[in-house]
Amino acid sequence: MHILDDLAQRDLIQQTTDDEGLRKHLEENVVTLYCGFDPTADSLHIGHLLPVLMLKRFQQAGHRPIALIGGGTGLIGDPSGRSTERTLNSVEVVKGFSERIKEQLAGILHFDDSENGAVARNNYEWLSSLTMIEFLRDVGKHFSINYMLAKDSVESRLENGISFTEFTYMILQSFDFMNLYDKENCTLQIGGSDQWGNITAGMELIRRTRSEQGEEEAKVYGLTVPLITKSDGTKFGKTAGGAVWLDPEKTTPYEFYQFWINTDDRDVIRFIKYFTFLELEEINELEKELETAPEKRVPHRRLAEEMTKLVHGDAALEQAEKITEALFSGDIKSLNASEIEQGFKDVPSTTVEEKDLPLVDLVVSAGLAPSKRQAREDIKNGAVYINGERNQEIDYRLKETDRIEDKFTILRRGKKKYSLIRYN
């Protein structure tokens, strides 16, 4: 199947410049394409995943992707899709962010120098050495202010204001495209739907400056992926705890898994098409499953599996599944300390100095009962669990075997009220 047809069937194409031309171009050539990622934080988040996976899809279809780290543009700030000016980060900070983002991209794209291996570039390399005079003469001269003012990213900001710095951003991104065209024969730029203006600006620059007189026009292409919407109207990729990051230190693989498994029934098939590499036929099967046995949540589990494996690897997926299962069945004893840490990250925790406290005291300090009297009552009634096991001894003192790797005990009251006890 033509890559563009596969993408279309997955609803992954928002816009292309010259669909027919691009189709032919991809049929006849190993196409070098790129997508840029600005280091605006120390990690990518799932909002970045679609374009990253897009690069991978093109690679699987035999083309050559470049992941461009915006070490230079990240110092300027893209106004696209934003209603307010960004605050600038220091050069040091952006450098640090760039390195981490490169590592994350490597984890998904597996950079290598073979013919259609994915490669990473950093635009700091060429943007930092561009002189003011060169910039204004060789690049700026090809941009009319009227054209720039008409771009969405600028137009929408005129009322609230935009600095000259952010205003020039599109010129820098255009310069990137031209530079990659010159040096690497890169002829396609992809990006999120908010990047349309920047991508077409670059195409225009290349057409103007790189077409030889009397020859065919220098021809490059652009493609954008859609903005991901959710059926409940809330923003994709945000949870109560904030953004869903790809860095396992910021969003644990378990949380990441939970994010996907909690996808709304109405969105799950669409997300499987967007984010996984499953064949369309298999996706149709999953859709049937959803219709006939929605309570089994087979597609949700599959989505969570595929995504966790892709971003965090097999071992992390296995752990996420184990934690999910243990929390569901209450079998806490099967978890080790690192799994406890992940699975109970959002559960209230109490740190205690003494290790063999009476259960009654612990239940109170953990905030699971308002008084010792109530705690005794609860224990007697069988509402209190240590690491998933009911304990009805009113005079019970915690023992070594109640501590998981000597670090944690999980107390539970009733069905759902958990508390994580940490030992110093």
Ligand SMILES: N[C@@H](Cc1ccc(O)cc1)C(=O)O
């Ligand atoms: N402007 C893009 C990132 C980018 C940077 C440089 C480029 O050449 C291309 C894209 C964004 O904010 O998402």
